[in-house]
Amino acid sequence: MQTIIRKSLLYKSEVEYADFCLNHVEGCSHGCKYPCYAFMMKKRCGIVKTYEEWCQPKIVSNALDLLDKEIPKYKNKINYVHLCFSTDPFMYEQDHVSDLSLKIIDKLNRNKIRCTVLTKGIFPEELGKRNGFSINNEYGITLVSLDEDFRKEYEPNTSNFKDRISSLKYLHKKGFKTWVSMEPYPTPNFIKQNFIEILKSISFVDKIIFGKLNYNAKASEFKHAKEFYNELSSVVIKFCMKNKINYHIKQGTQINVES
Template identity: 30%
Template sequence: MSFKGKAIYNPTGKAAEYAPWACNFYNGCSNDCNYCYCKRGVMSHVWSPAPTLKKCFKDEEHATDVFIAEMEKNIDQLKEHGLFFSFTTDPMLPETLDFHMNAICLAINHNVPVQILTKRADFLHYWLFDENQIIHPEKKKLIAVGFTLTGCDEYEPKASLNVDRVKAMLELHKRGFKTFASIEPVISVQASYAMINAVSGWCDLIKVGLLSGGKRTYKPGEIQFLFEMLKADTRGSKFYIKDSMVEYLNLDREKLPTHFVNQDYNIFK
């Protein structure tokens, strides 16, 4: 059975590879990444260069009320599988950080694990060192923070620098949070592997995905080379290679080494 609420829903298609449950409050993003899938295709009609509250919500108070109702309706499934923030914006943008943190805290206070994917590093001081302790220490085990790491700052003009994202991830790891890296899209194999090499061994999960079909300009053999490097990397991180890479290399998931995980891998267990 599929659930499709105003805030919480079951993703389909490529998004389902990231999480079985997700939450979107806003459309649009001020990171303004050149490759963003929301700028084109089915999402292009609602994309904007700044986060805009979805039209189904009257205001942020209404959005929060809807979120609580939908969360409580699906609480058992959400406790089991967690909740992903977000596919249609960056939840850690300065413009919407307070609102998203309120929703995230509501989730973890209901014992719902949360995955956050961001290209920001500037939220870290606010989050970790605020005297009001936004996140209670006992709830850290319910949060996994992921950073998109392409290694190509020029394609992400208004996001935090990739090196600052790595530093933020390391700080979170040291403080006991689960962390994951989204190496997607692979724009430059060399840059992507540099990012993987920087975080492997202490980042809990590394996800790797290719550019969409029409944009791929990879040199012969370089994606195979990247895969061979991942196979040889046994420093402790888990790897999930997305369907785009599996199909590109014609791989059999059942024959991958044990440090590769499947789509249903639960970072919290």
């Protein structure tokens, strides 16, 4: 796997539900076609030239050294560190990425900094064997469908949905907080699906985040998007209240139809 050197790693995120964040890999083999916002931004800035290049991840080889320098600097300001918004820390079948992610999580936890982690891959079982401060970590998967044909088209190199959910359930059973990002949720002109069935498959989690599909021409073509996302947001809220699950509806997903 190729490597790069960065000048800094930790930064304060502007994402609405986030605190500090880090991205210890440039690119992502998952190659999502929703599209991937991180890829769009990197391409716009000229950092990555093509989709093919984006799908060949490069590890930040000095990530652990940067953390040693930056943790003392930011420690008092950090509530938690999120891995990751611009790549995937447990990229499917990318052992080098997973190994570095585990080392980073351990280093943050040893410094009493908790982590929230989001993947479309599979959480390694060894995460479940960690104890001590790591019990404060929160582990999440992205899940917007249970249909494997849809997954292969829109997030072609991710883990299958079944294994992804199982790895999250394993961590839940080990006593860790778990969550699901249902974002970007596709409009019915991509796929018609049983929304309740998807929710039921993750009813064990502690938190669900629901958000609409952005930056996609086909999604914009769907005429009843406002009504669709309002309806599904209400379903999420009702389901979460009934099952005592925390929830967060992303900005712009549930809006007044009259406006």
